[in-house]
Amino acid sequence: GESVGLHLPTLSVQEGDNSIINCAYSNSASDYFIWYKQESGKGPQFIIDIRSNMDKRQGQRVTVLLNKTVKHLSLQIAATQPGDSAVYFCAEKDRAGGSYIPTFGRGTSLIVHP
Amino acid sequence: NAGVTQTPKFRVLKTGQSMTLLCAQDMNHEYMYWYRQDPGMGLRLIHYSVGEGTTAKGEVPDGYNVSRLKKQNFLLGLESAAPSQTSVYFCASSYSVRGGANVLTFGAGSRLTVL
Numbered sequence: 001g002e003s004v005g006l007h008l009p010t011l012s013v014q015e016g017d018n019s020i021i022n023c024a025y026s027n028s029a030s031d032y033f034i035w036y037k038q039e040s041g042k043g044p045q046f047i048i049d050i051r052s053n054m055d056k057r058q059g060q061r062v063t064v065l066l067n068k069t070v071k072h073l074s075l076q077i078a079a080t081q082p083g084d085s086a087v088y089f090c091a092e093k094d095r096a097g098g099s100y101i102p103t104f105g106r107g108t109s110l111i112v113h114p
Numbered sequence: 115n116a117g118v119t120q121t122p123k124f125r126v127l128k129t130g131q132s133m134t135l136l137c138a139q140d141m142n143h144e145y146m147y148w149y150r151q152d153p154g155m156g157l158r159l160i161h162y163s164v165g166e167g168t169t170a171k172g173e174v175p176d177g178y179n180v181s182r183l184k185k186q187n188f189l190l191g192l193e194s195a196a197p198s199q200t201s202v203y204f205c206a207s208s209y210s211v212r213g214g215a216n217v218l219t220f221g222a223g224s225r226l227t228v229l
Contacts (some may be wrong), residue, residue: 008154
């Protein structure tokens, strides 16, 4: 469940289960949404992105769903593995205003139990 | 390719000392960024550069300066370190800002502690 303060929202799952990580965004002008994975002690790594004119995009074991009506983004990981344990960030890129720098969310910690 | 390389990886400073973090990328990326990451705060943009010789302020620029004298390098300086600057610093680069998703490639991070 979600925590406040210095603690990240945390999702705990069993190995083999499907994981769903959620992200709310606020900027209607964003034209791309991007998911990054950050393993302990490493920098974030790109997982998948989705353009704002799409509702769904699939990758290898991952699916991104975009609901523009409620400004909600989710990352689904199928058959979660211990190697999926990491912090996951969603980022949005604003196409308006001349700034194309992505804005990152706080992140969600995914813990996969063997 | 090495991608994005940050040096040093770890550093301990005393309050008031100065230091420079170096970021180097070998992907011929036009854009480079410095972020800081604090517990529960996600990634916050300090400064960024859209090309050689140009820099711009991000969300939390106070207390930091940057320079981009060469396309492949982006330096982050702390003139007078403060305990509030204790953090993990990430450099990133990207090929294109306007086109596509502007996917960033990150370095492994530099952990800075200010006593």
